[in-house]
Amino acid sequence: MSMYDFLIVGSGLFGAVFAHEMKAAGKKCLVLERRDHTGGNVYCEEKESIRIHRYGAHIFHTSDKTVWDYVNRFVEFNNYINSPVANYKGELYNLPFNMNTFARMWGVVTPAEAAAKIAEQRKEAGITDPKNLEEQAISLIGTDIYTKLIKGYTEKQWGRSCTELPAFIIKRLPVRYTFDNNYFNDRYQGIPVGGYNKLIDALLSGIEVRTGVDYNKERAAYQDMAETIVYTGPIDEYFGYTLGNLEYRGLHFETERLEEQNHQGVAVMNYTDRGTPWTRIIEHKHFEFGTQPVTYITREYPADWKPGDEAYYPVNNDKNQALYAKYAELAKKEKNVIFGGRLAEYKYYDMDDVIGRALEVVKGML
């Protein structure tokens, strides 16, 4: 008889939702977390009552009513709507690409004028069947916007040329012929009132959690403790990198306290030129409409990544996808182990999809 029904490795959204649901179903769970705190990358650190998104800004958005109702059982959401501003050498443009952007870029006034401008630039570029991010971007919004707002940002972000990147990355962003600066098309959006830690704490309430335990290093001590293991860490690390390592894009954050009430007037400002070394500056208080007399900003620098560094964005190119497929085959043969979440599925996951997936996996098992 095992001591636990489930040993859950990792306390991010996948692990926390899985643990919560299984506990609710009467199962005994143990959660292991190698960091000294729970929550994975949604974890926030509080300073002078400002919550700092330590592992990068997280804005919750979803169109999945089941997921929205689910998270609202644990926390309330404020009505924050993400409306980042792009800063290209001091010229400011609204994002995502919408009539405000087009008007500022070209002086156009109507949607028809904007569409004509984009069509003209697409035609000039001669792209019919976009094969990479550059071609996809130009065919969606034309050369000017590609050059000023996409090329530099994307090449900094991914450390690769836009011609070597998959088109799907840019399809994340809406293109709109209305004056609407909402970055997301989703039906529901916001930041948890009280912060993401509150959501994680509520999910993990009453569940045994051990932080500072690296499962991959202490497997012998833990793997027989439970009937089933739910592994949410990097899949290649689980298999000891036997087939080689999957690549990630890293990030480096520089946080600064400023003696001013309002530094940039918006939570997210993207620096879209190639010359500025950071991709964006986050002013955390604006996620929660903070009125504190001081502010905290974080400059976000993309960084090369090597195994052992904090893994942020999976680099989902053909080479890595092929390698992932091989690991996924190994994973299938691994008895009584479930692999889930961004790192174990090597997927550029949004938070709502991770939660949705965890709920689905649980449902399939009960």
Ligand code: UDP
């Ligand atoms: N992007 C861009 N310019 C911007 C913002 C985004 O070119 O000002 C592109 C870039 O290629 C980025 C992709 O759009 O990788 C997706 O952006 P998103 O904001 O979804 O990225 P995330 O918030 O996940 O880092």
